[in-house]
Amino acid sequence: MRTSLRLLVPIAAAAxxxxxxxxxxxxxxxxxxxxxxxxxxxxxxxxATITTNGNSAQVKVSWSxxxxxxxxxxxxxxxxxxxxxxxxxxTAADDKNGDGVISxxxxxPAYGGIGTxxxxxxxxxxxxxxxxxxxPSGGSTSxxxxxxxxADTVSSLQNxxxxxxxxxxxxxxxxxxxQNEKSDLVPSLPLAATxxxxxxxxxxxxxxxxxxxxxxxxxxxxLGTLALGGGLLALGGAALVARRRVAVKx
Amino acid sequence: MKPLVTGRxxxxxxxxxxxxxxGLALVVVAVRAQVSxxxxxxxxxxxxxxxxxxxxxxGGRVKPTARPGPRALGPSAPRSISIPAIGVRSVVNPIGLxxxxxxxxPQPGPHLDQAAWFENSPTPGQPGPSVVEGHVDSDRGPSVFxxxxxLRPGNVIRITRADGVRVTFTVDAVRDYKKSRxxxxxxxxxxxxxxxxxxxxxxxxxxxxxxxxxxNAVIFAHLTATRR
Numbered sequence: 001m002r003t004s005l006r007l008l009v010p011i012a013a014a015a016x017x018x019x020x021x022x023x024x025x026x027x028x029x030x031x032x033x034x035x036x037x038x039x040x041x042x043x044x045x046x047x048a049t050i051t052t053n054g055n056s057a058q059v060k061v062s063w064s065x066x067x068x069x070x071x072x073x074x075x076x077x078x079x080x081x082x083x084x085x086x087x088x089x090x091t092a093a094d095d096k097n098g099d100g101v102i103s104x105x106x107x108x109p110a111y112g113g114i115g116t117x118x119x120x121x122x123x124x125x126x127x128x129x130x131x132x133x134x135x136p137s138g139g140s141t142s143x144x145x146x147x148x149x150x151a152d153t154v155s156s157l158q159n160x161x162x163x164x165x166x167x168x169x170x171x172x173x174x175x176x177x178x179q180n181e182k183s184d185l186v187p188s189l190p191l192a193a194t195x196x197x198x199x200x201x202x203x204x205x206x207x208x209x210x211x212x213x214x215x216x217x218x219x220x221x222x223l224g225t226l227a228l229g230g231g232l233l234a235l236g237g238a239a240l241v242a243r244r245r246v247a248v249k250x
Numbered sequence: 251m252k253p254l255v256t257g258r259x260x261x262x263x264x265x266x267x268x269x270x271x272x273g274l275a276l277v278v279v280a281v282r283a284q285v286s287x288x289x290x291x292x293x294x295x296x297x298x299x300x301x302x303x304x305x306x307x308x309g310g311r312v313k314p315t316a317r318p319g320p321r322a323l324g325p326s327a328p329r330s331i332s333i334p335a336i337g338v339r340s341v342v343n344p345i346g347l348x349x350x351x352x353x354x355x356p357q358p359g360p361h362l363d364q365a366a367w368f369e370n371s372p373t374p375g376q377p378g379p380s381v382v383e384g385h386v387d388s389d390r391g392p393s394v395f396x397x398x399x400x401l402r403p404g405n406v407i408r409i410t411r412a413d414g415v416r417v418t419f420t421v422d423a424v425r426d427y428k429k430s431r432x433x434x435x436x437x438x439x440x441x442x443x444x445x446x447x448x449x450x451x452x453x454x455x456x457x458x459x460x461x462x463x464x465x466n467a468v469i470f471a472h473l474t475a476t477r478r
Contacts, residue, residue: 031435035372037325045324047378049439062377062443064322142444203370205438206353209429209466210383212395213453217287217387222280229276236269243263 029053032157034164034200036063039089040101041173042197048164050081050202052157057149059118064140066197067170075139076132077168077197078117083153085112087161089199100175103195104167105184111163111199115153118143118164125150130186130194157202166198287386290399290454290467295423297470298441320476322446323375326413328367331382335405336397342382342409344369353451356385363393371438371449374409375417375473378443382409383451386463395452399426401469407448415478419448419471426454427466437468446473 029051036046046063067075090107097106114126119134124147128134136143149157156162171179171192181191328342345366348354356362367373368381385393405421427433437449448471455465 031439033370033378033438035325035370035376035378043324045322045376047372047376047443049378049435049443051435051439060439060443064377064444065324140444142442204347204351205434206347206368207351207434209427209432210353210451211355211453211463212383212451212466213386213393213456213463214388215456215458215461215463216389217285217392217396218456218458222283225276225283226280229273229278229280232269232273233277234273236266236271236273239262239266240270243259243266 030157031205032162032202033205034202036061036164036166036198036200037089038065039107039196039199040169042066042169044166044198046166046198046200048200048202049205050157052149052154055149055151055154056146058146059143061118061136061143061164061166062141063166063198066139066166067168068139070168070193074137075168076135076137077141077166078130078132078135078194079143079164079166080114080118080126080129081116081149081153081156081202082111082113082163082165083115083156083161085161085163086110087112087156087159087163088201089163090196099178099181099191101169101178101181101191101195103184103191104165107165107196107199111165112156112161115156115162116147116149118145118147120145124148160201160203162202164198164200164202165196167194167196168192169195169197285392285396287392287396287454288399290401290424290426292426293424295403295421295470297423297425297436319445319473322377322444322473323373323411323415323417323476325373325376326411326415327369328374328380328382328409329412330410331365332408333401333405334408336400338365338394338397340365340384340394342367345383346370353381353383355383358389362388363390365394372446374411374419374448375415375446375476377446379438379440379447379449381438381449381451386452386454386467395450398450398452398469399424399454399467401450406474407450407469407471409448415476417446417473418475418477420474421469421471423470425468425470427468428455429464429466432466447471448473 032050034048044065048061051058090102090110094106095102114129117128169192183189183194185194332339342365343361345354365384371381372378374380384395387393403421407419410416450469453463454467457464
């Protein structure tokens with residue numbers, strides 16, 4: 001498009017914000033996503049998606065790069081949907097006791113309490129929150145389970161305060177002081193075992209399509225040049241024809 | 251010697267000839283300036299390229315993640331993108347959601363014709379689908395993803411991250427969706443969330459009657475190389 005089409009620009013620009021025409025296929029279905037980023041110097045990374053239909057939820061959680069072994073066996077990593085907090089992941093500023101580790105309790109104001117336990121089987125209530133027997137284990141996992149969510153969890157997802165937290169740090173990455181501390185949740189375990197390793201806020205997946213175009217290249221570009229050229233052609237041609245007719249007559 | 255042009259009629263002929271020549275030249279220039287975005291195919295390639303870990307676990311079963319491609323990376327925002335097959339080189343800016351829940355798009359200003367990374371999606375190289383969008387055209391004419399519809403499986407996309415790591419994705423599939431039937435879970439989610447993937451999105455299917463694009467072209471790609 002060239003300067004000759006400037007007149008159409010305001011129309012195209014006005015269309016820019018409106019170009020999304022559709023919402024999700026079914027109003028009852030909601031989809032959420034969370035990018036799981038490392039906390040407490042863990043080296044892990046992951047992603048989670050949740051598709052809800054009423055209280056029913058298809059939950060997928062995938063992560064890798066977490067501590068692999070614990071006391072000679074696969075490292076259990078309890079994972080939850082935390083709810084009722086500020087809806088974000090804690091930062092170093094939340095390490096109130098300055099031991100270099102944001103404990104589960106210290107992260108509470110940011111991500112809230114446990115709403116749903118993402119266990120591999122059985123209980124998914126907050127009560128199963130520290131049950132390592134039904135937690136995914138090892139350094140990586142691909143978790144997929146359809147579960148029922150509590151009304152509290154559903155409303156937290158809807159208002160953007162659902163946060164996925166995966167727990168369990170490699171003790172070797174902790175400060176000397178922190179390595180000797182007991183867990184704030186299960187005193188029989190070391191602090192590393194229950195502290196958050198991955199965290200990600202659940203947000204709604206974008207609804208509908210994406211308005212990435214104005215149609216400025218879909219019409220005729222250089223309309224002015226085209227019109228001027230065509231006009232000159234027509235005029236000149238007409239003049240020539242008229243000239244020839246005169247000549248023939250003469 | 252007779253002058254080349256004599257009398258009023260001679261001058262008229264000359265002017266008419268010049269007008270015809272100039273008119274022809276202008277029409278040729280204008281026709282050559284016509285551009286239109288290449289239309290993406292409706293469906294080419296497989297969105298979920300087969301991988302050993304792509305069978306979803308039933309019930310609550312958990313199984314170790316197979317890792318056929320390069321290791322997934324930690325988070326680091328994308329800074330630039332290049333797509334050699336269609337001559338794209340662009341800065342990548344972060345972008346979020348509109349208040350109505352739709353994905354925001356680059357607005358008029360310095361970022362209008364640059365690519366944008368959806369900041370709630372993984373950064374390129376992290377597990378899961380990282381989402382990068384760009385306009386097909388803007389009020390300035392062809393935009394950053396004008397030729398996206400020309401991409402085919404096997405083409406590569408290179409992204410440089412803020413941490414300096416350069417990641418290469420290889421195209422698996424091209425899809426052209428109606429916006430009214432946009433498959434949110436397929437585009438922003440994935441069958442296998444452990445695989446670092448990339449989605450490129452732009453507009454398609456311009457409807458002249460309503461002066462809007464009614465389609466979205468989506469490129470599906472997966473991570474094939476990382477370089478520090």
